[in-house]
Amino acid sequence: MSDPRALEVLQRVFGYESFRGEQQAIVDQVIQGGDALVLMPTGGGKSLCYQVPALVREGTGVVVSPLIALMQDQVDALTELGVRAAYLNSTQDWQAAREVEQAFVAGELDLLYVAPERLLTDRCLALLERGRIALFAIDEAHCVSQWGHDFRPEYLGLSMLHERWPQVPRIALTATATEATRVEIAQRLALDDARHFVASFDRPNIRYRIVEKNDVRRQLLAFIRGEHEGEAGVVYCLSRSRVEETAAFLSAQGIAALPYHAGLPAPVRAANQSRFLREEGIVMVATIAFGMGIDKPDVRFVAHIDLPKSVEGYYQETGRAGRDGLPANAWLAYGLQDVVQQRRMIDDSPGDEAYRRRLGAQLDAMLGLCETVDCRRQRLLAYFGQRIGPCGNCDTCLEPPQAWDGTVAAQKVLSTVYRLWKERGQRYGAGYIIDILRGKRSERTAQYGHESLSVFGVGADLSETAWRGVLRQLLALGLLTVDTEGYGTLALTEDSRAVLKGERTLMLRRESEKSAARGRAASRGKTELPQLPPEAQALFEALRNWRGEVARNHGVPAYVIFHDATLREIALARPETLEDLGHINGVGARKLEAYGQDILERVAGQAA
Structure with missing residues (x-):
């Protein structure tokens, strides 16, 4: 039976008439003293699931959060609501920290935010023993997963909360986790008896769009100017240097863009994050070091100009758009070089074979999302075990790509790779392979005598862009691999044989002419906020x-x-x-x- 105090707190403090989805059931579970593991998408109202019980139950709700830089904003937001909230972290001087500690012991706090490394100190544990704890909320719980994209070693110590305070309910929350990650979270946090709540992962207000990379900085500029001029957004890049170059480029073009990555001095990162949160229309160009816990509701787009390493990471990052429920864009540009680079990074990674296989499987799932001819949202949600019909709000639904029999084209590529290797015992990069296929004569083809190869010019019927699409998909399908002994060179795999022998048919993705044009310029099917009178x-x-x-x-x-x-x-x-x-x-x-x-x-x- 629902506790009437919960609804009263929701309405009086937060100003909402009713709970959404499973919020009511989660709140009741924790109020009654039960543990909970909550998977709810970004913007789905996770924080209410522990804030309301903390205000109903006796004592202080202790929130474990890895986000020191954002604690001030979280506390400010609660204070505006009249909630007695505070935090303990390394940004405070000893006097400020002592005042918070005294308020906690005196029972004068509703919520106390603590970083995991701070909580696990003897001093903090002793402090918690002196006060009354209403609940423990472990936010961003996926950080405990050693296979995850945001692993934080200090999270592994949080299982001791159950041992030390067995009567205090715990609620672990995350915006993204596969079934395997969910099991790992429960095991590592000793949430064996916790009730699991898995909300829909769907964010119907976000339009997913993936375009072929072609002068990506210009594509990004056209996308922002054409669809999100003056609006807040996040642009994700794979490397720190790419972050700084892209931020400088956008700034030079009149876009209010700021860089963010772990290599910047802490004061610069804090200042840039503060501007993004407090000012209108700032575009943050960042590595994945930025974004977890960002509560800014009016981020109208998230763009990726490099291929994310996993579907989980992509979902987490795109989920930072449109937290207010209004239309938002998730835009990704990716190309052949992204696939080559990611494959090389996996092959060169220091982990064992099992670790590399795991990374390879994550990349394969991401490539499958990029190359699908079906609804992207269907593919994305299926990764998390959720089934839906076509969404009508992604690029493949709005402008369906063509599927074509690419078997002969694939045989031409694979034959070219084989003959180039057989001819000189060397492997070549994608650009040179395409030159051979299209019969493009050069000083290099003449020097090596490759113009006499039987495959020279057999692919003149397809454009360079089309061949790059074929090569990209063959890499995605594991029919070509990246040679770790040579930079960006390509080689056959065991699976190539069946295609060369005609034992396997390949249906490949072909972009429509309209979609290809949209990849180079702003979309004409832009998302727009509902118009007010x-x-x-x-x-x-x-x-x-x-x-x-x-x-x-x-x-x-x-x-x-x-x-x-x-x-x-x-x-x-x-x-x-x-x-x-x-x-x-x-x-x-x-x-x-x-x-x-x-x-x-x-x-x-x-x-x-």
């Missing part, structure tokens, strides 16, 4: 300006005051009384008291 739009803009001024005065990001979605609802509803305003989602009792009259005055002023 002119009078509501004017009020929305006035409310945004007011919110920005309040946020600057309080020293917090604008979304901490109110989300855009809340302001849009106010602009449409045009409430005339505090009671009317209190029924708007996101307007809790504390915010109604603090800002209600100001909002009503602006609504009335706009109507006048």
